[in-house]
Amino acid sequence: MKLLEERIRKDGLVKEGNVLKVDSFLNHQMDIELFNEMGKEWKRLFSNVEINKILTIEASGIAIAAVAAQYFDAKVVFAKKSKSVNLDGSVYQAKVQSFTHGNVSDVIVSKKFLGPEDKVLIIDDFLARGCALEGLIKIVHESGATLQGIGIAIEKGFQEGGKKIRNMGVRLESLAIIESMDAASGEIVFGK
Amino acid sequence: MKLLEERIRKDGLVKEGNVLKVDSFLNHQMDIELFNEMGKEWKRLFSNVEINKILTIEASGIAIAAVAAQYFDAKVVFAKKSKSVNLDGSVYQAKVQSFTHGNVSDVIVSKKFLGPEDKVLIIDDFLARGCALEGLIKIVHESGATLQGIGIAIEKGFQEGGKKIRNMGVRLESLAIIESMDAASGEIVFGK
Numbered sequence: 001m002k003l004l005e006e007r008i009r010k011d012g013l014v015k016e017g018n019v020l021k022v023d024s025f026l027n028h029q030m031d032i033e034l035f036n037e038m039g040k041e042w043k044r045l046f047s048n049v050e051i052n053k054i055l056t057i058e059a060s061g062i063a064i065a066a067v068a069a070q071y072f073d074a075k076v077v078f079a080k081k082s083k084s085v086n087l088d089g090s091v092y093q094a095k096v097q098s099f100t101h102g103n104v105s106d107v108i109v110s111k112k113f114l115g116p117e118d119k120v121l122i123i124d125d126f127l128a129r130g131c132a133l134e135g136l137i138k139i140v141h142e143s144g145a146t147l148q149g150i151g152i153a154i155e156k157g158f159q160e161g162g163k164k165i166r167n168m169g170v171r172l173e174s175l176a177i178i179e180s181m182d183a184a185s186g187e188i189v190f191g192k
Numbered sequence: 193m194k195l196l197e198e199r200i201r202k203d204g205l206v207k208e209g210n211v212l213k214v215d216s217f218l219n220h221q222m223d224i225e226l227f228n229e230m231g232k233e234w235k236r237l238f239s240n241v242e243i244n245k246i247l248t249i250e251a252s253g254i255a256i257a258a259v260a261a262q263y264f265d266a267k268v269v270f271a272k273k274s275k276s277v278n279l280d281g282s283v284y285q286a287k288v289q290s291f292t293h294g295n296v297s298d299v300i301v302s303k304k305f306l307g308p309e310d311k312v313l314i315i316d317d318f319l320a321r322g323c324a325l326e327g328l329i330k331i332v333h334e335s336g337a338t339l340q341g342i343g344i345a346i347e348k349g350f351q352e353g354g355k356k357i358r359n360m361g362v363r364l365e366s367l368a369i370i371e372s373m374d375a376a377s378g379e380i381v382f383g384k
């Protein structure tokens with residue numbers, strides 16, 4: 001998606017350790033107009049499949065999923081990263097390692113909000129090693145829902161997550177795929 | 193706001209310990225159409241003030257703020273609950289006690305995304321004791337930004353948060369104010 005690639009080039013910052021900072025428009029300060037364009041693009045890409053539920057994970061996937069949901073006739077469910085006292089005991093659960101924070105979280109979704117009747121699109125901001133997605137996919141499978149596809153804003157194409165997910169036979173649509181990036185020069189090369 | 197009150201009556205569950213579960217439409221599964229109506233209502237209520245930034249806090253405020261932002265010409269910034277390695281050292285910080293989780297978090301906002309030029313509307317899902325709001329207000333004041341008001345989805349009117357915030361002279365617009373609720377009967381009484 002040209003608009004997102006241009007925005008990453010303009011406002012993204014490449015840091016040492018394969019870190020791409022997009023916190024001025026994607027995951028701390030958020031440009032909701034851009035999210036609307038991303039939502040339209042996912043709708044175009046997934047126009048031929050039925051989707052009634054969008055699943056994401058806190059925190060930075062939530063706004064993107066919520067805005068994108070407006071282009072589908074879908075409710076949004078976000079997986080929570082720790083057990084809240086407000087949740088019933090009846091949850092789907094997966095362990096997820098965070099690339100950014102370097103820790104392992106329990107990720108949970110209430111069984112009330114995901115079941116065999118659901119046609120699910122997973123949406124998240126980043127795909128790197130794919131740990132968060134693997135957790136969400138496990139939860140979708142456990143619930144008996146149908147996974148219709150995954151929409152990612154930025155995929156780090158030089159890490160293994162995208163390949164892993166596509167090899168599972170899951171349809172994955174990343175709006176920007178970074179083939180390589182260089183912290184010294186700031187250069188970003190997009191793929192596909 | 194009638195629509196929200198009716199929805200709380202229909203789908204909200206009153207639990208022991210002053211807990212109101214609205215996780216089927218507000219803070220786990222999310223009804224984005226409802227959030228759009230809430231956004232319109234806040235726009236109506238704050239139509240006479242300039243707002244260029246909406247500040248919220250992860251996780252359950254994010255979707256509401258993102259959808260509401262579409263009715264303002266505003267970017268959204270969400271305060272993060274723990275220090276991410278992806279953030280620069282340069283942050284505003286506040287300590288916030290969580291009613292739901294019973295712990296204290298460091299809440300941070302990058303200094304890049306809040307400053308004296310900003311006219312801020314704070315949006316969050318719940319107001320009970322007001323701890324999260326106090327943290328966000330402290331951050332807005334520290335940044336030199338102008339706090340134009342606060343929009344809350346559900347205020348627990350029988351707890352002290354609303355009074356505390358209004359006594360600070362901050363304009364607070366809660367879309368539903370619960371005067372009392374009873375876990376045994378499930379009855380909810382709305383105020384104002």
